[in-house]
Amino acid sequence: MAGKPHVTILIANLPAERDRRVIRECLTLEEKGFDVTVIAPRGDKDLRVLPGSRDTRLKPYPVRIYGGGVLTYAVEFGWSLFCIAIRLIGEILAGRAHAVQVCNPPDVYWPLALLLRALGRPWVFDHHDLSPEVYASRVGASETPNKWAMRTLVAMEWLTLRTATEVVATNESFKDNAVRRGVDPAKVIVVRNGPAAREIAPFQYVEGDPHKIVYLGVFGPQDNVEGVVLAAEELARRRGRTGWKVILAGDGESMPSVRRLAAERKVEDVVEFTGWLDGPAVDELLRSATIAVQPDLPTRMNDLSTMAKTVEYVGRGLPVVAADLTETRATLGDAGAYVPTGAPEEFAEALDTLLDDPDRRRQMSKLGRERFLGQLSWEHQAGPYAAVFQRLLAKRLPPAPIPRQRSGSSMPAPERHR
Numbered sequence: 001m002a003g004k005p006h007v008t009i010l011i012a013n014l015p016a017e018r019d020r021r022v023i024r025e026c027l028t029l030e031e032k033g034f035d036v037t038v039i040a041p042r043g044d045k046d047l048r049v050l051p052g053s054r055d056t057r058l059k060p061y062p063v064r065i066y067g068g069g070v071l072t073y074a075v076e077f078g079w080s081l082f083c084i085a086i087r088l089i090g091e092i093l094a095g096r097a098h099a100v101q102v103c104n105p106p107d108v109y110w111p112l113a114l115l116l117r118a119l120g121r122p123w124v125f126d127h128h129d130l131s132p133e134v135y136a137s138r139v140g141a142s143e144t145p146n147k148w149a150m151r152t153l154v155a156m157e158w159l160t161l162r163t164a165t166e167v168v169a170t171n172e173s174f175k176d177n178a179v180r181r182g183v184d185p186a187k188v189i190v191v192r193n194g195p196a197a198r199e200i201a202p203f204q205y206v207e208g209d210p211h212k213i214v215y216l217g218v219f220g221p222q223d224n225v226e227g228v229v230l231a232a233e234e235l236a237r238r239r240g241r242t243g244w245k246v247i248l249a250g251d252g253e254s255m256p257s258v259r260r261l262a263a264e265r266k267v268e269d270v271v272e273f274t275g276w277l278d279g280p281a282v283d284e285l286l287r288s289a290t291i292a293v294q295p296d297l298p299t300r301m302n303d304l305s306t307m308a309k310t311v312e313y314v315g316r317g318l319p320v321v322a323a324d325l326t327e328t329r330a331t332l333g334d335a336g337a338y339v340p341t342g343a344p345e346e347f348a349e350a351l352d353t354l355l356d357d358p359d360r361r362r363q364m365s366k367l368g369r370e371r372f373l374g375q376l377s378w379e380h381q382a383g384p385y386a387a388v389f390q391r392l393l394a395k396r397l398p399p400a401p402i403p404r405q406r407s408g409s410s411m412p413a414p415e416r417h418r
Contacts, residue, residue, distance in 0.1 A: 005396035006035040007389055008088060008097040009126075010112075012080040013105055015043025016058055017051055018276070021128070021193055021308065022103060026056045028382040033397065034389060037096060039087045041080070052279075059087045077106045085112060092119070099124065099392055101168075105131050107156040113163035122392040125164035126191075127174050131157055133301030137222040157181065166388055171327050173304035191385045194311030196378035200283055201316070211244035211290040211355055214318075216282065217309040219252030222302075226254070226261050227295040230344035231351065233265045238352045241270055246293075249274040249285055286316045291354055291361070294322035297342040306331055315372040317365035321350045331376065335368030 007029055011019055016038040026036045030053060038050060042060035050056040061083035063076070091097040099122040102109045113123040132153040136145045161167060161181045167188045169175040175188045213232075219225050225248060232246045248258070248271060255273075262271045277285065286292070292313035296302040303325045310331050313320045320335060322328050323342035337354055339346035354361055390397060 004033060004035045005389070005393040006037070006091075006096040006098045007393075008091050008100045009036065009038045009040075010084050010088065010100065010102040010109065011038065011040035012077070012084065012103075012109075014041065015060070016040040017043050017047060019103070020195070020279070021126075023050065023052065024196065024378050024382070025101075025126075025385060026050055026053055028378075028386050029389065030054050030056065031382075032386045032390065034393075035096070037091055039084050039091075059091070061087060073106075077108050080106075081108050081112075084109065088112060092121075097121065098396055099389055101126050102160075103128050104160065105129050105134060107131050107153070107160040110156070110159040110163045113160070117163070117165065122165040122389075123163065124166050124168060124388060124392070125160055126168045127161075127170060127178065130174070130177065130301055130304060133299070133304070134222060137297075137299045137301045138220075165392060168385065168388065171304075171306040171330065173327055177304070189384055189388060191381045192311070192376060193306055193308040194372070194376050194378055194381065195315050196382075197315070197373055199279070199378075201287060209288075212285075212288060213244065213246045213351060214249065214285060214289040214292050214313075215247070215295065215309075216249045216277075216286065216292070216312060217307070219248075219250055219254040219258055221254055222296075222299070223252070223254065224295040224297050224342065225250075225258050227297070227342065227344050227347065228293055229258060229261050229265060229267060229271055231293070231295075231347035232267050232271050234345055234348035235351055236267060236270055238348060239355070244270070244290075244355065246271045247274060247285065247289070248272065249277050249282070251276040282312065283316075286312060286318060289318055291351060292318040292320045293347060293351070294320055294328065295342065295347065296323060296325065296328075298323050298325055303327065311372070311376055314368040315377065317369040317372075319354060319361045319364035319368070321347060321354065331371075333367065333371055335364045335371060337364070 009022060011022060016022060026038065029036050036056040037059055038056060039059045041063045047058055050058055064079060088097060100116050101124040103126045116123045132150055135149060135153055158181050161178050161183050167178050167183055168191050169178060169188055170193055172190060175190055178188045179185050215225060215228050217223060228246060228248065259273065262268050294307060294310055296307060304327060306327045310328060314332055314335050320332055321337045324338035324340060337350050339350050
């Protein structure tokens with residue numbers, strides 16, 4: 001439809017069809033009367049429109065190299081900046097991109113923010129990850145992060161936050177971080193990760209079925225999926241190798257090393273890899289699971305981050321075993337069973353205890369579903385998210401209809417419900 005306000009969303013670390021947060025954002029914007037284009041790395045070569053959307057356009061770009069060290073990361077991010085810039089300029093010349101949303105990582109797109117703001121167009125930063133903390137977590141506890149790399153990342157984060165018209169933070173810790181970087185608190189809004197209630201149904205585990213212990217998400221160095229494999233090894237010592245299985249659903253750069261570890265530890269009979277799953281397959285898996293595991297270790301990044309998988313778990317009423325982290329506890333509350341350090345032995349003990357306590361699992365499930373439906377689901381996030389663009393593009397939105405007046409009365413006519 002001609003004349004609609006248009007939002008362009010930029011992603012650098014995932015194809016659009018794999019970023020479930022961005023998919024929900026696109027659908028929300030469409031519902032509110034916006035046109036949307038997503039510029040992202042190429043995934044499915046046949047896709048031209050975002051799956052499930054009305055007509056959200058995809059403008060993919062090829063990824064030639066994936067970062068594994070400082071130099072290759074610089075090349076990868078430089079390439080993505082170049083590709084995104086070319087496509088974004090094309091959107092502007094085509095009369096679109098009335099507002100732009102950029103999703104990190106990385107935090108290298110602030111020069112484009114300066115360009116767009118010079119053109120009088122809003123630039124919204126959707127803050128997915130704390131990039132300095134991600135780098136520190138990938139280096140590992142045994143090494144000291146390069147101080148110049150850390151300073152550069154902090155500077156990039158500062159520039160990204162300060163050049164944005166508004167910031168969308170995924171939790172209160174991210175909002176506090178933005179405010180510490182000098183962003184006006186009034187320009188930071190919290191929009192949490194998580195599915196819509198209509199997308200899912202509560203899990204349906206029946207006592208007597210084999211237990212499924214599920215990890216869902218990315219396999220990266222900071223995600224500690226290896227810890228789940230080691231916990232499975234310990235759990236096999238405790239309860240034998242029948243009546244339960246660990247399901248690892250997802251993919252990422254650590255997948256080869258996680259598979260090797262499972263083979264080395266001889267746990268391939270109790271650890272199953274599914275690869276990356278689409279939405280319906282994720283829902284089917286989680287609805288049939290017994291317990292979910294969040295293996296993220298207590299680093300600063302993990303302590304301040306809300307994991308998308310955590311809300312996927314709690315939305316279905318799955319009991320969750322996790323390290324005791326600030327934002328994880330803020331999400332789960334009493335729907336989580338917490339371990340102090342995230343050691344494999346701690347996870348194995350907590351899992352073993354929960355598997356033998358169906359009454360506690362039912363109570364955790366009930367509390368989790370209540371928490372999700374009452375405050376965490378996307379229905380609670382969609383309104384504040386859409387309001388950002390409704391405010392920034394108010395002049396481009398059609399005026400709200402004026403209620404018809406009854407003849408001789410100043411009262412508005414009653415609404416007609418369809």
